[in-house]
Amino acid sequence: MGKKTAIIHSAIEVFQEQGIEKTKISDIVKRAGIAQGTFYLYFPSKLSLMPAIAEVMVMKTIEIVKLTVDDEATYPKQFEQMVDAIFKVNKEYYEILAVIYSGIASTEHIREWESVYAPFYEWISQKLEAAKIAGAVRQSIKPERTAKIIIGLIESAAEQVFLYAQHDESEADRQKEEVLDFISHALQFQTAKG
Amino acid sequence: MGKKTAIIHSAIEVFQEQGIEKTKISDIVKRAGIAQGTFYLYFPSKLSLMPAIAEVMVMKTIEIVKLTVDDEATYPKQFEQMVDAIFKVNKEYYEILAVIYSGIASTEHIREWESVYAPFYEWISQKLEAAKIAGAVRQSIKPERTAKIIIGLIESAAEQVFLYAQHDESEADRQKEEVLDFISHALQFQTAKG
Amino acid sequence: MGKKTAIIHSAIEVFQEQGIEKTKISDIVKRAGIAQGTFYLYFPSKLSLMPAIAEVMVMKTIEIVKLTVDDEATYPKQFEQMVDAIFKVNKEYYEILAVIYSGIASTEHIREWESVYAPFYEWISQKLEAAKIAGAVRQSIKPERTAKIIIGLIESAAEQVFLYAQHDESEADRQKEEVLDFISHALQFQTAKG
Amino acid sequence: MGKKTAIIHSAIEVFQEQGIEKTKISDIVKRAGIAQGTFYLYFPSKLSLMPAIAEVMVMKTIEIVKLTVDDEATYPKQFEQMVDAIFKVNKEYYEILAVIYSGIASTEHIREWESVYAPFYEWISQKLEAAKIAGAVRQSIKPERTAKIIIGLIESAAEQVFLYAQHDESEADRQKEEVLDFISHALQFQTAKG
DNA sequence: AATGAATGAGTATTCATTCAT
């Protein structure tokens, strides 16, 4: 594993454990097993790590979502799987996701966020486009815009459940169900056609 | 105005102008017109201000939403006004909202977020309940859960537009329209009854 | 109990618990149950408390020594009782005695130490004078000088045992015995006369 | 000279000049010619310097005592030289010794005192052992215990004279003489053998 | 490319002291 990757993964762990503000560069390099000066060969500052971390996490999210969603299934089923996957990732990594979000928000790197999320938006967008062509969803939706809305919706719901509220398995499940119901009606799944 | 309130309001302004990280306690007290030591009589640290600020901002949001929404209008109209209002607040205060979010997320005060938002959830929840009784929306919605989903949805969409993307007036309007469309279908407004 | 006494006794307790440096005026007044400003009506500063505290403690020491020493007993016996008493006080109050010593030493009040100890020196001095007249001790001793030597000797031995070393009952006893032996030979008790 | 040694020696000087409380870390590093942050690489706080300083001072004391005491002289003479030496060191460094004592006493480092003094105790102890074997002193003395008593006795006497009382050359000399007399009788020097 | 000791500017925090009540 390259030093750069080591730094990113070390930082993910340390940020998760102590939060961004309390984390010192020295903590990151210590865990990464490299010298302090080496850090600066790869990143100019602590906050400049955030986009790299965010990218890793979003990539991981996309990967899990893609693995979970069965392209052969009906669209309602696929969206259900998508919600499941995103909730699962948020449950597992809620701390680091919160950290990314806050870290991104508190830097001038905020504009990179869009490009990091772009592949995710793109993937959902194509899915919606296909569903639209298949007549499986409401024809008035605009795939690109709706993709952003859906991801924002699912992730904010997952955050509410896993980050700000008490972790309660059944509560999470019920909220997830409501989210799916909400989306289903918003997209107006044409059950006849699936 | 009490010293505590003075500190909170001063902090909101300064955080908005320079961001949390670059803000020194000395900046806050200078604007509040109090001595540095006095700050510590009310707050133990800079980050402990966050829940107090968050509360003020959420209260302000609720206030604006309530002022904007006409209780006599049809429900679709009311939700349109609500989306308008939340987008407006997010546009106006996107910096400070980002700051609150990141500030909250990066502290141990994260659990207080739920209670800060509670009155907002409650208000929407009652609105949905009434709409349900009036037969104006889909009967299967669960008001409390859906309230959270809607606020999360609108705010995440507003953040995407105002915080992470380029500020583009028309782009924001078009995304707002799509959000409203999404919600309308999700709630299944009964246009016959309004 | 007067406020002044309350302050002194509160300070003794707090100094003992947290040490002089870490003790704030606010800690002292809190325990004394008085207002912060009131402190300054009686003492100009934290360190100006030291002589007052020292006096209380030395007085207490003298009192215990006097109570323990039986004026009717033989001189060797009396000195044995004296050593016992001083060791006992040092064992019981070693923390506060250390505090006084360090507190005194670190201030300009250091010169008051002599006067605080004066009555103790005086008492031993008279005892030695009487013993000398009675022919119970070496005639070449100079009571005033020897009094200081003896108190310094006993207290330093007690400190070594109770403050700097591990508290070990039997160890303390054996060292005490050696101290007494040392003094006995130094004073050259005339056992024939007692 | 290593940075650590530089810090210790600088601190000794500055403490001596201004006392512990009034000394700022910045004073110490300034004189040591190092950066402020460097201080914290070696010591976590001002008071944690104390054991290190104490060790240096005790070592210096031992060194001077060893230089002053002539191993070939009679034992009474050697002890006289020892008292002389200790009084001399206390006179010369009474400020810094007071500072060490108070500094040690007011910290959690108090237990380290024992080990710092150990070599001094050891040296006297061996001296007494040899004297005992030579039949030059009372056979009932226990060298280790008596070593501690003697050092405590001499140092407390020296402190009384140089620290708490008015510095008066002849007064100091007379007290020193009495101390020597006291010790001589306590040890029961066998003048016949010397 | 890698190191890590040294740096020192920058800031949070403390707490003795004041003073209007």
Place this chain on the structure above:
DNA sequence: AATGAATGAATACTCATTCAT
């Protein structure tokens, strides 16, 4: 005499960044 909220000067301490090796 007593109060205790407010003060702000004084300092300890942190930690990102550098640079000689």
